[in-house]
Amino acid sequence: MNQNKLSLSHSNVAAQTFKLPLIPSLALYILFALFLFALSVSLFILVVVHNPLFFLFFLFLFSLIAAFLLWNSLSYRNNTTILHYLHSLPDSDLTVASHGHLVKITGHVSCGNASLESSYEKVGRCVYASTLLFECGELGLKPVDVKESCFGWRLVYSERLSTDFYITDNNSGIRAFVKAGPDSRVIPLIKESRLVTTAKNCKVLASHMRKWLRDRNLSSEARLLRLEEGYIKEGSLISVFGVLQRSNEVMVITPPQELISTGCLWKKLLLPVDVDGLILAIP
Template structure:
């Protein structure tokens, strides 16, 4: 579109310098938008915002304040189990399945990344849990159950990556696929799973609620904006939900 407008102006105005300037500006704007689109898929703006958010002191934090806590996770009355690895005593689990799709006459290459892999299935679950804050030593109840919007920044590990030489899938994988009404035939697929087990370190950003001696972290009532990150040429994004992330992930 920018090129078309530039050519139109060149024809009408007959000014080559103006045409080149407008063409360069269009290229810069396009590159800027593509850069932000690429980074949004990797949550880079969100990760940098969270990394810069200081840990709060529960002893001084006020009711209704947005806080960030980092500490050890303890399961509440309900714990989760990851669907593929069957990891128990979890407070968050996610399993993602990608299928490889050939584009036109392009030969299949399972080592390629990006546009050739299509998201075929995903499941993510979280539950209420306790977190012992390392800064204050206090324990807080984190409301991350079904009624809460959760924004997870949890790394998912690749567990299955089939190849063209794979003529049949494992029994466990076939059962997992059939239980979810997915194709269990031999094809190129990639399965990744992530979870947070009891005893893990976790960072949480949410709104503080105090009631007598009970400290609870809940989903913020309003959207949170990351603001513009000009040094990284990143536009602001809005955050709607309770944020969970491992300290190592937030530091990236």
């Protein structure tokens, strides 16, 4: 089967194909030194002059910077930055798009020589499928008994698969081949839906759940579990962002060979993120 195993793991670490740009160490040292200097001056004025205005201004400024960094951290973890970047780009016109240029295509997908089946629901004729299993443990360090309360979910198993497929451009009607199979770096911005959440008073897992766990050499003991699944089925409307390769009348969308930066999205107060791969997203 011509499929791409984006992630197939028993660990809670998933490979990332996007990252924040590296900040020079010197810049961090300078910012930290300025922070200590401003804090020292504001405290000195507060204690000696008994004027709290400068100290309050420092706290206000520090709160703004902390909120800005927290917002960017959450946006990075939730793929919000990449989604805003992708949605801000207009759809490309394939009739005039040049070979080797980045293009964004929105259209309906169809399977190529191979198709995928979702792991748990067994939904067939998919071009992308993912299944995530979360286990409830105390601070994410150990499993808990079903009678205990949940302190946090941790990812214990994940499957992310993609395969080559076709997409028909909504604007031009042109059909392009998308290389999302083996050796292709793919960034699937597809949100998984929650299918199963076991209850705290559950003593025995459902038979289908136990079989799914045993097939993957996972413990089938009753415990707090959450299973999520996502997929792109044939006929779905998606957006693809990659590099256009023209060969005679055949159009192929491939992953970019170099990192792509989203740039600063100032209207959303978002810092740039470097993207390394073909992007698949719901428009």
